[in-house]
Amino acid sequence: MSPLPTELETELARLVAAVPRPREAAVDVMYALQRHYGYLCDEAMHCAARVLGMTTLELESLATFYDYLYRRPVGRYVIHVCDSVVCWMFHQDSIFDYLCRTLGVPPGGTSEDGLFTVLPAACIGNCHNAPTMLINGRFYDRLTPERIDAVLAELRAGTEEPVRCK
Amino acid sequence: MPDLIIDGRAVSVPKGTMVIEAAERLGIMIPRFCWHKALGAAGACRMCAVMFTAGPVKGLEMSCMTPAADGMVVETFHPEAVAFRRSIIELLMVNHPHDCPVCDEGGHCLLQDETISGGHSLRRFPGRKRTYLDQNLGPFIQHEMNRCIHCYRCARFYQEYCGYRDFGPMQNANRVYFGRFDDGALENPFAGNLADLCPTGTLTDKPARFVSRRWDCLRAPSVCLHCSLGCNVTALSRYRRVARIEARENAAVNGSFICDRGRFSAGYEAIPERPRSARLDGNAVPAIEAETALAARLAALAEKHGPGSIAILGGLRSTMETQAAGIALAQAAGWRAPAFFATRTEQAATQAALAVLTPPRARSLAEIGKADAVLVLGVSPLFDAPMLALALRQASRAGAKIIVADPRPVALPLPFTHLPVPPRQFPAVLAVATGSPDAAAAAAQKRLPFAPELWPGLETAAKALAAAKRPALVFTPGLAAALPDDDRLGLFPVLAQASSAGAALLAPTDAPGLDELAADVAAGRVKGLVVVEADLFAAAPGLAAVLGKLDLLVVLDYLPTPTVAAAHIVLPTTTIFESGGILAASDGRLQAASPVQSPGDPVARDGAGSHPPRAFDRPLPGTDPAPAAFLLDRLARGLGLTLPREPLAALAAAIPALAGLDLAALPQDGLRPAFAGLAAPLPAPLPLSAESGLAVIYTDALFATDEPGRYAPLAQAQTQAGPPVLLLHADDAAALGLADGLADGLAVSLECGNRLVPATLHLSRAMARGVIVVPRVPDLAGLPPILGPCGLRRR
Numbered sequence: 001m002s003p004l005p006t007e008l009e010t011e012l013a014r015l016v017a018a019v020p021r022p023r024e025a026a027v028d029v030m031y032a033l034q035r036h037y038g039y040l041c042d043e044a045m046h047c048a049a050r051v052l053g054m055t056t057l058e059l060e061s062l063a064t065f066y067d068y069l070y071r072r073p074v075g076r077y078v079i080h081v082c083d084s085v086v087c088w089m090f091h092q093d094s095i096f097d098y099l100c101r102t103l104g105v106p107p108g109g110t111s112e113d114g115l116f117t118v119l120p121a122a123c124i125g126n127c128h129n130a131p132t133m134l135i136n137g138r139f140y141d142r143l144t145p146e147r148i149d150a151v152l153a154e155l156r157a158g159t160e161e162p163v164r165c166k
Numbered sequence: 167m168p169d170l171i172i173d174g175r176a177v178s179v180p181k182g183t184m185v186i187e188a189a190e191r192l193g194i195m196i197p198r199f200c201w202h203k204a205l206g207a208a209g210a211c212r213m214c215a216v217m218f219t220a221g222p223v224k225g226l227e228m229s230c231m232t233p234a235a236d237g238m239v240v241e242t243f244h245p246e247a248v249a250f251r252r253s254i255i256e257l258l259m260v261n262h263p264h265d266c267p268v269c270d271e272g273g274h275c276l277l278q279d280e281t282i283s284g285g286h287s288l289r290r291f292p293g294r295k296r297t298y299l300d301q302n303l304g305p306f307i308q309h310e311m312n313r314c315i316h317c318y319r320c321a322r323f324y325q326e327y328c329g330y331r332d333f334g335p336m337q338n339a340n341r342v343y344f345g346r347f348d349d350g351a352l353e354n355p356f357a358g359n360l361a362d363l364c365p366t367g368t369l370t371d372k373p374a375r376f377v378s379r380r381w382d383c384l385r386a387p388s389v390c391l392h393c394s395l396g397c398n399v400t401a402l403s404r405y406r407r408v409a410r411i412e413a414r415e416n417a418a419v420n421g422s423f424i425c426d427r428g429r430f431s432a433g434y435e436a437i438p439e440r441p442r443s444a445r446l447d448g449n450a451v452p453a454i455e456a457e458t459a460l461a462a463r464l465a466a467l468a469e470k471h472g473p474g475s476i477a478i479l480g481g482l483r484s485t486m487e488t489q490a491a492g493i494a495l496a497q498a499a500g501w502r503a504p505a506f507f508a509t510r511t512e513q514a515a516t517q518a519a520l521a522v523l524t525p526p527r528a529r530s531l532a533e534i535g536k537a538d539a540v541l542v543l544g545v546s547p548l549f550d551a552p553m554l555a556l557a558l559r560q561a562s563r564a565g566a567k568i569i570v571a572d573p574r575p576v577a578l579p580l581p582f583t584h585l586p587v588p589p590r591q592f593p594a595v596l597a598v599a600t601g602s603p604d605a606a607a608a609a610a611q612k613r614l615p616f617a618p619e620l621w622p623g624l625e626t627a628a629k630a631l632a633a634a635k636r637p638a639l640v641f642t643p644g645l646a647a648a649l650p651d652d653d654r655l656g657l658f659p660v661l662a663q664a665s666s667a668g669a670a671l672l673a674p675t676d677a678p679g680l681d682e683l684a685a686d687v688a689a690g691r692v693k694g695l696v697v698v699e700a701d702l703f704a705a706a707p708g709l710a711a712v713l714g715k716l717d718l719l720v721v722l723d724y725l726p727t728p729t730v731a732a733a734h735i736v737l738p739t740t741t742i743f744e745s746g747g748i749l750a751a752s753d754g755r756l757q758a759a760s761p762v763q764s765p766g767d768p769v770a771r772d773g774a775g776s777h778p779p780r781a782f783d784r785p786l787p788g789t790d791p792a793p794a795a796f797l798l799d800r801l802a803r804g805l806g807l808t809l810p811r812e813p814l815a816a817l818a819a820a821i822p823a824l825a826g827l828d829l830a831a832l833p834q835d836g837l838r839p840a841f842a843g844l845a846a847p848l849p850a851p852l853p854l855s856a857e858s859g860l861a862v863i864y865t866d867a868l869f870a871t872d873e874p875g876r877y878a879p880l881a882q883a884q885t886q887a888g889p890p891v892l893l894l895h896a897d898d899a900a901a902l903g904l905a906d907g908l909a910d911g912l913a914v915s916l917e918c919g920n921r922l923v924p925a926t927l928h929l930s931r932a933m934a935r936g937v938i939v940v941p942r943v944p945d946l947a948g949l950p951p952i953l954g955p956c957g958l959r960r961r
Binding site: 045055056060103 | 340
């Protein structure tokens, strides 16, 4: 286990100190570690357990429950496509299908270049802009195949190095 | 007291009772999966839906989530409720594999029962079933996740009820998975209950896997022999070996659960080494021959040296019938009074610990679970009496403050205050903690001047006990004399072994200690010794060392102990599984165990793995063992004496606490005698001075430190190989020059009698100064109470 960067350790300590009981900070700590590692690898889980004084099982219960904590490697951009009633009412063809076909991945899969992971989400609370998807915390509204192509192209043009977990 | 009508029958239940429990009182079993008496409701399975036709609640509701209220009219067989439950069971079965023929739960499976009673017999859903990967959860519990119906009983029991955190639910929705973060043994010493709790074959008893269908087993109510609490169990036997032990409900003692020691320590009744035939001077002989020779030799001894040269020694793992028969025989034959305890002091202390349990002060284990402040003195609950830890956990969950004063490092799955004090300071701790809370600080400083680290803990204890409505004290026998005379404070003793209480109740006042017997044997005053179900090498090493001086050593036992090996005459006895009997729990509660199987070699060994020989004129092998009480009675006849027909009943009639009790018809929950209190104040025990060395504290492990458990293969497999591990306070180790680089895991030798026993020394700061903690293994049984300065040295 390689040691965490000092800033991250400080940040985790701050998160834990800010709440009355450490376990209240569990999800925040896991987010912080996910940002560092790219996803919640076992190493990250053990780090979180150490920082929070919880067991890895308790953290696994949380990490596997929530949609935005990833226990498996994901691409640089995680696309949560809304797969719920309102978006189904508004879509022209299946947005979800289109994404999978365009990227050449099955649901939950990551594209070969490691850039995109496509995940279905049960409502992301953006129904007034249906059909919709959420990529790394940003909404993309009123999707059409053309708009999706444009979004993917724009993201591909980004030059940031994807974070990977050792 | 709400009054309601369920299926046309009126019932009145205490406020807060759920409808499902109210129905149970009428004998109506509403289908359920997630609801369990001990765990309460989760509302997860929707199986217990019933129709409320009139009253404050109307319509279809979950009976486990609806408190009973006045005027409710409930119909469990309303067509709408029946249809609803049929849909639910069909949904639950969508993913459940149809593998009942190879599933160990088959035959005692709640899911099977309720699928059939719910009327679901044809699968309509054509899709694929959800599947999981299983985990290896250690030696006791088998994981088969595909069978799970997500009732959450296991997780609620494991995390909430027991307080362990390495097993629980993961993922969400249809993919919920119960398991650990990764493969590995479950840490919870009560995890065996998962096999009883799980309503499907997801979590089953691993050692009992593929051994037998439950309906093929002989079943009988029994009582656990592996600590002094007397938890109730059901023994299941198949082909003359115990196939499985299950928890048996007793609301006053163990509730619905038992610990893993009690569940997985059977098996000693079926080991090949068990004495199965009588032995005379090392040769197997027919029982009648050994008995005749025994009577002749005893008569000759009595003739030559007088009847006082013969002593009988009773064990602390025998039934009370056996103990009573030994006492009756000694009285009838004029032998020395029978010895049970290591010393007279120990006997008097155990008797006092029971005598103080007057009706207003006695608490049952269940009542400890309901106390609101508990002081535990000299007991490490998880190891000395595991189910006590679970009771304390329940008390703690309800807000009770738990204080444990014990020299050993104590681990418990609950928040508690640990006061690491040596035994000589227990009376001081007791006095301060049960004294006035305002004077506690001053008293603590006065009585424990050299332990300032304990003062805050003692003050908290005094405050908690004074403020509590139902305070309780859990104590070891040695403290009976020091107990405060306060009826508010409930008492619950924890004794050394399963039958310690029985022996204390029955033993005559002039019964010598084993140390006295050893002196008498060494001096030649005792020439013949009859040992009934005891191992001298573990219980009385001093006596074991002088066995060579005896003219006659007779051992009646069901375990292949070294004492059996040293005996001139051996008579094999039956285990509790074969003869049953009455046992007294640590609070004096008398409970009856029934026999479940006949003695005899297990069929598996008789047939060497195959079918046993098909010769019908062949006697069954290994059937010589007989109940010890029966053998003692035969021995008396051989000596021309007549014992009472029921020695226990006869003896009990003369004991004030037991007189008038009908021992032949003990109630289901057992019967706690009403003790009268201490007749005369006990002399305070002599304080042990620690100046000269380290006080020796024996400690139990979860497995295989109790005597029957030592001979149980499965329990034995849980112990760690290698030299015994000793524990010493880090500062004491430093003073002894043992705290250098190798400090944790230092190879040492321990002087035990005239031998040097190799051991490993571990250091701790969570324990008392001036003591050395030694595992209770026969190798180390003969240590002096105070280990001299040279007793522990570097190897």
